[in-house]
Amino acid sequence: MLPFIWSGLYIFYLMYVRLIMRETLEILLMIMLFYCLLLYLKDENRKPRNLLFFSILYSMLIHTDPRYLFYLLFFIIVFIAYGSFWLGVKKYLLFISITIILLIPWSIRNYVTYNDFILITSHTAEYIRCSNLNKIFKGSDANSLKIVNEDYPTEEERNLVKQGLNLKERSAYEIDAIMHDVYPTSSPLKSMLFWLVEFWRPIRFTCSYSPYPYALFLGKWSLRHNLASLLCYGVLLPFMILGIFYLIKKDKFMCIFLTFPILIHSLLHSLAGATYRYRIPVDAFIIIIAFFGFYGCFFQIKESNNRSKE
16 A cells, blocks of 8 residues: 555656656556566466466557567566476467567558568667667777767867857856866766666766767756655665565565566666666556565564564
8 A cells, every 4th residue: 555655646657647758658558567467477377368468568568669679588587487497488488479469560561651671660670770789889989989969069169168168058067067078988888887877866966978979968956856856766775675685585476576677677778778767667666665675674673672572
């Protein structure tokens, strides 16, 4: 009940449910997707109906955002975690088969429309092109990378700013960054770390440039935004860690099941780039795990008090 109440008052849910954005649909689909998967795995009879619903919801999710195809590589972990190895592999292959069948009609539509094979959308092809990966992870030579952000300050503009000229009327924060020679990183490992921090970020009191080739300037959050994020999301993080340890002792399968979307989502967006809004579809799992941690602390304190009274 408490996770349900917390979700009803969760500032990021309240912020996005009123907006027409894909994240709004992703939040709903992610919860429904894993609920159907849990029903299927918990059902001793393994009713195909729940697996079909799961596959349909997953097909809807990847049409909402093709990056969720990344999950397909790792779903086998959950299938194997609950039951025998070969049964898990069998059910995973069945799930893939159903998903492929569900993708065929839209792929045919794309072929008729574009006269080429396009899986889901043209953006999908962009994600899987080797040339795109080379562009992002080409190495430390930042000058060899094409900057996507056309507003990124060139060296010529940086020199003018240092002379006291602000021709593009940049904010005081960005001027300060330029004056202190703040540049975006082009290192693959530093880039992944940057996006991972942005994905999990509860507050932002500093400014920085996102990694090449995007090189977007990320300013500070307002005090109201920082406080809202810290109080609604930030306080969950220490309890989430406690909740993971609690679940490892009490129910290992549930620990794997609840942490799976969080870990895969984190890995995906450390590779593909992220801001905090890309985390919101898995916030439901963070909330649930955090309250397991809260319950664990509560009962531990209660038991300690009872023992002290004896």
